[in-house]
Structures are given as C-alpha cells and as structure tokens.
Amino acid sequence: MQRQKSFATESATLYLVGTPIGNLEDITMRAVRTLKEVDWIAAEDTRVSRHLCNHYDIETPIFSMHEHNEFDRIDYVIELLSAGNSVAVISDAGLPCISDPGARLVHHVTEAGFAVVPIPGANAGLSALMASGLEALMPFVFYGFLEHKKPAKLKQLQGLQQVSETLIFYESPHRIKASLELMLEIFGDRQIVLARELTKKFEEFIRGTLSEVIKVADDLKGEMVIIVSGYVAETVDYSMISAVDHVQQLVDSGMKEKDAIKAAAKERGVAKDVVYKEWHNI
CATH class of the missing domain: 3.30.950.10 (Tetrapyrrole methylase, C-terminal domain)
Known part of the structure; x- marks a missing residue:
C-alpha cells in the first residue's frame, strides 16, 4: 500500500496539468502558476504547447513526450525528479492521461515513490x-x-x-x-x-x-x-406465450437448449425447474 500526502513532501513532484481544449481562456490560474514554477514541462507537441506558453509568458523549458516516445521518456523524467527537478506534464488539449499520453509515466513515477499531483482543467x-x-x-x-x-x-x-x-x-x-x-x-x-x-x-x-x-x-x-444514450432493454410480456414457445424461440435464435431453458426462466421470473418440466412435458 502507498499513501501520498501531496503537499507534505520535500521531494520533487510530477504535476499533471489540464490545458485548454480550444479557447485559451479555459485554463486555471493554478495551472499557469504551476507551469511557471516547475523546472521542466513535458509536452505532447512542443509546437502547440509553446503557443500556450507564449500566450501566458511561461518561460519554463519544454521537452516532448508523446505516444511514440513516452516509454523512452520515463527514465529521463525519473532522473529529473531524482535530481530535485519538478516536472509538469501537459497534453495538446485537456487532461494528460485521459485519451492522451501520460498514464504509463504516472505508473512508473508513483512506483518510484514520487508524488503525482493533478491540476484540474477542461475536459471535452x-x-x-x-x-x-x-x-x-x-x-x-x-x-x-x-x-x-x-x-x-x-x-x-x-x-x-x-x-x-x-x-x-x-x-x-x-x-x-x-x-x-x-x-x-x-x-x-x-x-x-x-x-x-x-x-x-x-x-x-x-x-x-x-x-x-x-x-x-x-x-x-x-x-x-x-x-x-445507453441501452434500454425491451420489455416483453412473457405471459402471452407459453414457456415451451419461449424456449423454442431462444433455441431457434441459435441458443443451446440448456441455456435457452435457463434464459427463459430468468426472463419469466420463475425457477429453472418449472420451465424445464414444461419443456420436457414432465
């Protein structure tokens, strides 16, 4: 078991920073401050991120970390953290790790014992x-x-x-x-x-x-x-058909006889033995 007290650690921290999903105004003051205060920024696309950084006068050095090099960057980020450098991870838009790179990095960083702190932001x-x-x-x-x-x-x-x-x-x-x-x-x-x-x-x-x-x-x-919208099961009045016809319909649809009896009993809300006896005319 591991317990992380995010703001009671003296070691370097990995920050996961939410960025705008289109409108540059959709970023928190905390996110901007964090990006200015960390030692390094790991960005999905440095060209996109530099546009954001220039807009908010963020001068922190940036290196790339995307889906094709994330695994290779893990050791590098852990080396930075081990040397006392805090790192912020940002994606091109929205939240790191959520349909974007970062999840594997976070796993290894937590395994290495460093704190990982989320900085919330926009989500599409x-x-x-x-x-x-x-x-x-x-x-x-x-x-x-x-x-x-x-x-x-x-x-x-x-x-x-x-x-x-x-x-x-x-x-x-x-x-x-x-x-x-x-x-x-x-x-x-x-x-x-x-x-x-x-x-x-x-x-x-x-x-x-x-x-x-x-x-x-x-x-x-x-x-x-x-x-x-989610799946809504069709409501069928099974009292209108016999248990035998019910099982036969399921068998005709490709279900095995044993499974059809079990399914029919469940759908009719009765014990499996009841349907079994009717099906076999016992």
Whole structure:
C-alpha cells in the first residue's frame, strides 16, 4: 500500500496539468502558476504547447513526450525528479492521461515513490456531456477513441451493445461517418449528441438519432465527442406465450437448449425447474 500526502513532501513532484481544449481562456490560474514554477514541462507537441506558453509568458523549458516516445521518456523524467527537478506534464488539449499520453509515466513515477499531483482543467467529454441535453446523463462510461480498424472497432462496440450507461467517445473527422454507421449497425437507432469544435468559434452540437446525424457527417470538421444514450432493454410480456414457445424461440435464435431453458426462466421470473418440466412435458 502507498499513501501520498501531496503537499507534505520535500521531494520533487510530477504535476499533471489540464490545458485548454480550444479557447485559451479555459485554463486555471493554478495551472499557469504551476507551469511557471516547475523546472521542466513535458509536452505532447512542443509546437502547440509553446503557443500556450507564449500566450501566458511561461518561460519554463519544454521537452516532448508523446505516444511514440513516452516509454523512452520515463527514465529521463525519473532522473529529473531524482535530481530535485519538478516536472509538469501537459497534453495538446485537456487532461494528460485521459485519451492522451501520460498514464504509463504516472505508473512508473508513483512506483518510484514520487508524488503525482493533478491540476484540474477542461475536459471535452464532460463538457459535451453536460450540454448534451440527454435526459439520462448519469451514470456514464467514458470510452475515448475507438480502434481505427473496422474489425477491432466492431468488437469494441459489440462489447458495449448492452451497456445501460450513457457512452462517451472521441472521434476524428475522417473516421466519424464510418464510426457512426457501425454504431447504428450495433446499437440500433439510438439518440446521440455529436459535439464538435468545443469552446472554439465554430462550436456545434448536433442532437438526433444515429441515422439522422449520419446524413450530415460528411460535412463535419474538427475533433468530435459522441454522446450515445445507453441501452434500454425491451420489455416483453412473457405471459402471452407459453414457456415451451419461449424456449423454442431462444433455441431457434441459435441458443443451446440448456441455456435457452435457463434464459427463459430468468426472463419469466420463475425457477429453472418449472420451465424445464414444461419443456420436457414432465
């Protein structure tokens, strides 16, 4: 077990700093102060981060840490911390580690015994969720980006098909239509909200069913958040059919007889033996 008292340590600290997701005003005073006070900034893209730093007169030296070199940077960051240098991690937009680099680094830094302190900030998923207008926001599942290749993406969506919580995804413009079409195939025509260009001049929310939003997907630009309403099980009055017909329907759908009897009993709210005896005419 490890207990971290974030502000009662004399060793160097790793800070995870939230940055704006589009509008440069969406950064906290604490975040700006932290970026000025640390010894080093590890940035996902130094070009993007220098724009932010220049805007707020942050002169702290920057080095890159992105998905392709994060593993190689772990030892370097731990060396900096061991030498007494505090380091801030920032992504291009939003929160480090959340659909962005940083999680592996944080794991190794905590294992090395250094404090890791979050500096909260903007988040696209939660910003889209709170303005979505969906009736049921809570609970929700944040999924982030789906896999790029269709077979892997299909498997991911099939695993989420009967999740009753509201689902939050991130997607890029050149994959948005294909992802929405696959969601329609797997989820059915659910209510969704597509939020794009959050906090920027062309911020837009598109509310409707999957089939409706797909019709405008070709014209959409910018990074996007997809909020999908959760799975709602169909209510069926099983008193209208016999237990034998119920089991037969499940068998006809491809279920094994033993499993069909068990499933029918659960759906009818009776003991498995009751359905078993009716099925076998005992």
